[in-house]
Amino acid sequence: MTSASSADQVDESPTSHVTAEHPGVNELFAVLAYGEVAAFYRLTDEARMAPDLRGRISMASMAAAEMIHYELLRDALESRGVDVVTAMSRYAAALENYHRLTMPSTWLEALVKTYVGDALAADLYLEIADSLPDEVADVVRAALSETGHSQFVVAEVRAAVTASGKQRSRLALWSRRLFGEAITQAQYLLADHDELVDLLISGAGGLSQLSSFFERLQHTHDRRMRELGLS
């Protein structure tokens, strides 16, 4: 599987290296869709650690936003003649593994995970979206649109790490681990899904660009850690 198939085609958009018919597009929508459902159930699980009703409701609102995004992806796949449940089942293992390996043990860990995990997924997919035709990129961007819910996370985490240097070290280590597991699971996932690799390589402008792609992810993650007061 190489990027030759897309290079053969005349591309009307200057930023797009792949077409909407690329088989990786359905796969991208499917992995995003499973990601939304997995995040929904994870948020509702982790909400059990909330110290009060207000925290539980914030998690529920974030979870609900994931399902709205899921429905966008389901509609996009259906309009492409693809059954969402069948398509996304192939991605269950990698995403469930990520969540199983990063079970938070405190409410603050759950908050950091929500923030880091959501943001990292958004970075990853938006990088890919930049190289996709507009009709596909629009679906990806809408599915990852900021809902504004995560601002309560920043405020709560910053307050906790400002008050306690021990919490700060613990949560800095925790966010480092989240980043590492996410990259590891993304690599496992890509190893099993050739169409996605091809989409990624075509989009990045060739294999040589892939390493700068991962560097950018790391860079954005570092900036986010500073926002949370964790570096």
Added chain:
Amino acid sequence: MTSASSADQVDESPTSHVTAEHPGVNELFAVLAYGEVAAFYRLTDEARMAPDLRGRISMASMAAAEMIHYELLRDALESRGVDVVTAMSRYAAALENYHRLTMPSTWLEALVKTYVGDALAADLYLEIADSLPDEVADVVRAALSETGHSQFVVAEVRAAVTASGKQRSRLALWSRRLFGEAITQAQYLLADHDELVDLLISGAGGLSQLSSFFERLQHTHDRRMRELGLS
């Protein structure tokens, strides 16, 4: 606490017996709001019994719709200068009791509970809405609007009870119990909240109308049981 306070006021709407300033209105929005949050978490819990990913996703979509409705009520309370979390905490006990006393033990019981519980809550609140000023009634109706998600419940339950007379008897008893617990908990809740009682009595057109109010609820519940193939 009597209905005299609202009877003293000139009412411009022919169907409305209470004004938007009635103290029961905030209480009504608060109990509805807690009901949405409780339903959200209950649906996500009960989704664990789903036999497959498709069922789990249907429950997640229904849960997400509850949070959208919650957000409507939160906004309505905020525009009335009321903090939703503080206001709704007073209703936690009654609603959590209902859910605790009606824990489904199978996926089919969970589906019937979703359908019956949601519909019963909607009947109850819509009856009240009919007697409220338009600006208040509109919020109630929007918060209870059909999301269309429950059609999958009807199809699945009908198929199961058509195939098994034993399931049919079990689920008929179950739905009878759900109705009984809902009415019992609603009565406990009213006993603790005078403003709501006043709203209900003012709305129903006096205490004498209250019994026909509960009769109508029973009647609509019976019709719903026939839809599910349970009578």
